[in-house]
Amino acid sequence: MQDYFIGRQPIVNTNKDIFAYELLYRDSLKNFVTVNDNRFATSQTIINLFERFGIENVIGDYLGFLNLSGDYILSETIELIPKEKFVIEILEGFSSVDKLITKVLQLKDKDYVFSLDDFVYKKSYHDFTPIINYIDYIKIDVRLADRVEIAKRMDILYKISDKLIAEKVETKEDFEFFKHLGFKYFQGYFFERPTILKTKDLEPNQVGVIKLLNLLNSYASIKKVKELFEAMPDITLRLIKFINSAAFGLKQKINSINQAINLIGYNRLKIWLLILTYADKQNIKKSPVFQTAVIRGKQLEILSENFKDIDKDSAFLVGILSLIDVVIQKPKEELFEQINIDELIKNAVLFKEGKIGTMLLALELDEKNDYLVLIETLSNLGISMETFVESKLKSYAWLQNLLKDI
Structure with a gap:
């Protein structure tokens, strides 16, 4: 508390x-x-x-x-x-x-x-x-x-x-x-x-905020968003308290997650989450860790379009979670024990397994300027260097647009 x-x-x-x-x-x-x-x-x-x-x-x-x-x-x-x-x-x-x-x-x-x-x-x-x-x-x-x-x-x-x-x-x-x-x-x-x-109040669940933002940005169904809220009662409590405040001038109290999501809508929900994140001192515009994480997420999402068997939203989440240990000051392994994360995503982040994990490895090699191993890794994925560089430039442009809105 x-x-x-x-x-x-x-x-x-x-x-x-x-x-x-x-x-x-x-x-x-x-x-x-x-x-x-x-x-x-x-x-x-x-x-x-x-x-x-x-x-x-x-x-x-x-x-x-x-x-x-x-x-x-x-x-x-x-x-x-x-x-x-x-x-x-x-x-x-x-x-x-x-x-x-x-x-x-x-x-x-x-x-x-x-x-x-x-x-x-x-x-x-x-x-x-x-x-x-x-x-x-x-x-x-x-x-x-x-x-x-x-x-x-x-x-x-x-x-x-x-x-x-x-x-x-x-x-x-x-x-x-x-x-x-x-x-x-x-x-x-x-x-x-x-x-x-x-x-006194609870600290917000930072991991939950990131997961919810990712889900909302992918225009997931209300059912999926509701299920994620139900898995995180602390954030759910904050949302219901917020909507039950005088901010919405309601005459009746909210009594369900579904009712709350329908009332606040996706756009306001994203705004609320960003306020919550900022209010807890994660200065998005000045944080190099956050910016690197979202650039990784966007670049993995773009690269995943080269494969029919990869979910681009999962790819984005892998990028966001790849630096989560730096953000919350806990080992990734300990964090993943506490949240219900898909095994494919967890293995991609922790062990660079699967195509998404290999693409994440390529991003890390690029950040280290290890170009010889990078070229070999991309070759194994069937991705050209030109395609890789283009995805990187697009992700930077996307970040700049994102920072204008927050």
Whole structure:
């Protein structure tokens, strides 16, 4: 079991009654954190909120404000967040404001609610002019705000939004000043410091995640996907907890795997699995081990097309599993004792047996630049060097497209 944390700080109205909670990434009971990777922090916060704590337990009937990284807002994953329960906070510092603006307009058509965080009048107004009238809330840091400038601009600010939030309010004088200006909501130490919530949960089954992604990418039947879930109760529990959260706004609880898969659909299921993987610190884009494994998988899949008696999905899985010992820090033999893996796949990975195993050997020889043995191995398979090189180039191109989407 592992400890998980999430921070929350109330946003109050002029009567100091709770209006909403801002949710914060935390990795311990300390009331501060250094975030080096915004995408990881975003993913971890959402996983913790939806699964490990439950939305109702964290924010109840109140709204939740979520700080989301730029990548997260621009991705499909954003639509996993229930629009009825959350306000999406847009942070400064986007590398592509134009792409953000386009995405926000698309999401506004779907009734998503947005807030501009750390609003600085001149810069923020200039950067976000095309969407400024689509913003629902504006948060202004009272420690950084020029009070004279804000007072002069209140008419213009109210034209943008009448839902102004003064944040980092630390004194009664701060509260009274911005309340007098017409701010409706307030947040800061004057009312309450962030509260750190703590829970325990199981570590995700990394092997199961990889197997499920492979199965989904091969468009396997729901029956096959269901059977794989049934073999991994920890991941099944996570999925059902996730769907039973407020993310889907369901009035009835999910009570079967089949029902869950039908509801979430393959595309969202893949997104969920990728979030889960990323949230547990497997940085796909920066991991050479992961990239080598998926390149091996794709190249074996492509090479398997030369043989009528080889299942290309099995070939892909062999490539993924060929480096699994490095990823999970356990010997392959020990891992295969714990999972129900096909003997053909296991023997190909462990002993380079069969055609898939021989192709895997060829890939490893290529990585070691052992070309004399490589040519002989390919000759025994009836595969030309030209075909081998072409499959390698195609697998690299496939990886680059994959990394663009995750």
